[in-house]
Amino acid sequence: MDWYSIVKLLHIVSATLWVGGGFTLMVLATLADRAGNIQGTLQAMRATGELGNRFFAPMSMLTLAFGLTMCGFWVGFSELWVLIGLAGYATTFCIGMFVFKPTADRMAAMIARDGVTPAALAHGQRILRAARFDYAVMLVIIADMVLKPTLHDVAILAAMVLVLAGGAALALGWPRRMVPSAA
Template identity: 75%
Template sequence: MDWYSIVKFLHVVTATLWVGGGFVLFLLGLLAERAGNIDDKLQAMRASGELGGRFFAPMSMLTLVFGLVMCGFWVGFSDLWVVIGLAGYATTFSIGMFIFKPTGERMGAMIAKDGVTPAVLGVGQRMMRVARFDYAVMLVVVADMVLKPTPHDIGILAGMALVVAIGAILAFAGARRLVPSTA
């Protein structure tokens, strides 16, 4: 076995843990949202917040490091699929650090101060909407890593752009409100 295979394996494992683990939490939150189950939704958000800095951030950074090592030693940085992957990584990392992290901290402080209020649920709802866009970008990055499109792969590139556009629509178009039941 060569070094490239080892680094590629580590890149794929850390990416799987990062993207797959986050997707499971996103899915749990989405299912709770659709069912109107506030407790389960808050539990998914709490787990996301607790795992964000301890698990997801390190896995995302390791994914990047192993990818950069592969590019630096073997692949290079000039292929379109590498550029798309890095842009997608920068997007999802920025969403995590500049939206999810501070929003989760703000929600935790709000809950500690006033409990679960409609304001907390509103903040959580907005966070879930952004997560839809984040996972559309992640899906494109995964497809990009597997398909490795060139500038001539217009269909693949158009499909990737469509996935990001649909993710943006799902994230930022009108959404259901999650409110405590009165029954």
């Protein structure tokens, strides 16, 4: 076994934990949201907020660090698939830092201050909408890392653009309006 294989394994494990863990929480929140289960939706949102800095950020940083290590020592930074991966990482990192974190913090503060209100639920809906695009980006990154497209792989690149457009459409779609129950 060589060092490249070890670093690649660590890169894949950290990426799996990061992407898989977040995807699971998004699915739970989406299922609860569609069922009208406000408490379930809020629980998934709280878990996302609590795990953001403790789990998701470290796993994403490890994924980046191991990926950069592979590129720096073995692969290089000039291949299109590496550049797409880095652009995708930067996109999802910015969504996490500038959408998920502040929105979850505002939602938690509103709930602590006023309880579950329509305004607090609107923040939860914003997180779910952003997650749809975020996971479209992550799907593109995963496909990019496996398929390693070049400029000649027009069909793969077009499919990646369609996935991003679909994620954007889902993110920009009209959310269901949830209101707290009177129970």
